[in-house]
Amino acid sequence: MRQTRLRPMVEGGILSGIAILFALISAYLPLIGPFVNLMWPVPIILLGVRHGYKWSIMATVVSGVMIAMLMHPLHSLSVVVGFGLIGIVLGYAFRMNFSAGKTMLWGTAASLVSKAALLAISALVLGVNPLTMQSDVMNNAVAQAIEVYRDFGMAEQELAKMSESMQSMIELMKIILPAGFIMASVLDTWLNFLIAKTVLRKLGHNVPNFPAFKEWSLPYHIVYFFALSLVMIYWGNSREISLLTQVGMNLQVITSTLILVQGLALFNYFADKYNLSKMIKGLILFLILTNGFFAQILIVAGAIDMVMDYRRLRGPQSKD
Numbered sequence: 001m002r003q004t005r006l007r008p009m010v011e012g013g014i015l016s017g018i019a020i021l022f023a024l025i026s027a028y029l030p031l032i033g034p035f036v037n038l039m040w041p042v043p044i045i046l047l048g049v050r051h052g053y054k055w056s057i058m059a060t061v062v063s064g065v066m067i068a069m070l071m072h073p074l075h076s077l078s079v080v081v082g083f084g085l086i087g088i089v090l091g092y093a094f095r096m097n098f099s100a101g102k103t104m105l106w107g108t109a110a111s112l113v114s115k116a117a118l119l120a121i122s123a124l125v126l127g128v129n130p131l132t133m134q135s136d137v138m139n140n141a142v143a144q145a146i147e148v149y150r151d152f153g154m155a156e157q158e159l160a161k162m163s164e165s166m167q168s169m170i171e172l173m174k175i176i177l178p179a180g181f182i183m184a185s186v187l188d189t190w191l192n193f194l195i196a197k198t199v200l201r202k203l204g205h206n207v208p209n210f211p212a213f214k215e216w217s218l219p220y221h222i223v224y225f226f227a228l229s230l231v232m233i234y235w236g237n238s239r240e241i242s243l244l245t246q247v248g249m250n251l252q253v254i255t256s257t258l259i260l261v262q263g264l265a266l267f268n269y270f271a272d273k274y275n276l277s278k279m280i281k282g283l284i285l286f287l288i289l290t291n292g293f294f295a296q297i298l299i300v301a302g303a304i305d306m307v308m309d310y311r312r313l314r315g316p317q318s319k320d
Contacts, residue, residue: 008055015043015044019044020067022039026040040083042192060080060087074125086192093106097206214265215313217262220314222259233245259299
């Protein structure tokens with residue numbers, strides 16, 4: 001019994017130390033710091049998989065206390081609140097042998113909750129809205145850019161057009177910020193999923209994996225939500241209902257990104273089917289990702305594949 005309790009305590013201490021080290025690196029090494037910060041949940045995930053969520057919660061609390069003592073309470077708060085829940089949830093999902101898709105869904109939800117909590121705590125502690133601060137930073141960046149172009153001798157008429165274009169872009173970014181938070185949550189969950197999966201397999205754990213990318217098939221209902229987003233934007237603009245327009249724009253960003261992923265999977269399927277070389281495949285991908293027209297074509301192809309199931313990846317009862 002003593003041996004049974006000793007092992008998770010030892011591993012918990014080691015993994016908590018690694019989490020504290022990650023926090024120190026993220027604070028004091030500017031080049032690799034942000035990347036290491038995103039990896040902070042990995043030790044918590046490993047502990048949760050090996051010994052259960054109670055130990056991962058304990059390690060998160062201990063790490064937070066130590067980071068607060070060694071650095072600053074606010075830094076500890078940002079790390080623990082921002083990433084602790086992701087580690088706990090992903091560790092639990094891996095331990096319970098959830099499918100890769102379900103694990104990603106749970107992790108993304110945890111990441112969203114963490115980001116919302118971090119924004120709320122920041123506003124409460126600092127007394128300012130972090131989103132407003134970010135908006136001010138972007139406005140100042142636009143003003144500085146305009147001044148630089150003015151010093152280069154650009155005409156005031158051109159500067160006015162450039163300023164208007166940049167301001168419109170900032171306003172658009174403000175509107176689609178919720179969609180940005182969702183996609184950022186997916187990305188940081190995906191990063192931690194990949195790293196934790198690699199380490200766990202090295203340790204002998206059986207971790208569910210996604211199918212090959214060419215076999216990905218997202219739910220066809222996404223196309224209907226994309227169509228709904230277009231209707232919402234049209235109604236919102238025509239009836240001057242700004243909230244409806246904003247919700248529609250966020251829904252459009254999310255669904256079009258998912259359809260683009262489906263299109264990329266379809267492209268990989270054809271690239272493999274016709275044995276395209278890596279150079280040709282890379283060149284086509286570069287054109288797709290840097291040219292809006294080609295990206296739109298791929299989105300249309302992805303939408304058709306979602307509805308028609310060209311690759312026959314869904315079962316006959318999938319639409320029932």
